[in-house]
Structures are given as C-alpha cells and as structure tokens.
Amino acid sequence: MQEQILRKFFLGFIQIHILHHAKEEPFYGAWMIEELKEHGYDMSPGTLYPILHSMSEKNLLKKENRTVQGKIRKYYSITELGETILTEARQKAYELFKEIK
Numbered sequence: 001m002q003e004q005i006l007r008k009f010f011l012g013f014i015q016i017h018i019l020h021h022a023k024e025e026p027f028y029g030a031w032m033i034e035e036l037k038e039h040g041y042d043m044s045p046g047t048l049y050p051i052l053h054s055m056s057e058k059n060l061l062k063k064e065n066r067t068v069q070g071k072i073r074k075y076y077s078i079t080e081l082g083e084t085i086l087t088e089a090r091q092k093a094y095e096l097f098k099e100i101k
Helices: 002-024 029-038 045-057 080-100
Strands: 061-068 071-078
Touching: 002 029, 002 045, 002 061, 002 071, 002 080, 029 045, 029 071, 045 061, 045 071, 071 080
Parallel strands: none
Antiparallel strands: 061 071
C-alpha cells in the first residue's frame, strides 16, 4: 500500500522527467523505461505507455514513427505546449522543494 501511495505522488514528477528528456531529444518508450530505472522507478510498459499516450493526447508530446532495424518504433518529442508546461512545472517544483528540504 505504501508503494502505491508513493507511486501516485511521484507520477507528476515522472511526467516532468519525461518532458525534460523529450525536450533534450526524441526518445522511445523502452529507452525511457531504462532511464527511469536508473532513478529508482521500476516502471513496466503497461504503466509507461498509457502515460505517454495521455501526454500525446494532451498535446504535451508528439509521436513520430521511425523504422529501426526493420521495426517501427515510436519516438516522442516535446511540443510547444509541453515546453510551456515544463517551464512552469520546474518553477513550481523548485518552490515546493525549497520549502520542504
């Protein structure tokens, strides 16, 4: 139960993290799973892909199909709205972290 509560708390931070990397360069889902794992988040494709789809539907990310070694892979990059949201989220998160440190 404790893990479920923490996972829900950190979902917003994960979305900020996704936007951060989408701004740096396009990424694909399996790469993001590994990236999140490096930060202690064990996220399955069944959890990550709905988040990516939702963020795409909200126009925070755009999706591009690329053929890599004969397979179609979806790459995600940030949109203009996503950049605006990322900037504001960084500022608000920074303010919160300053208070709770």
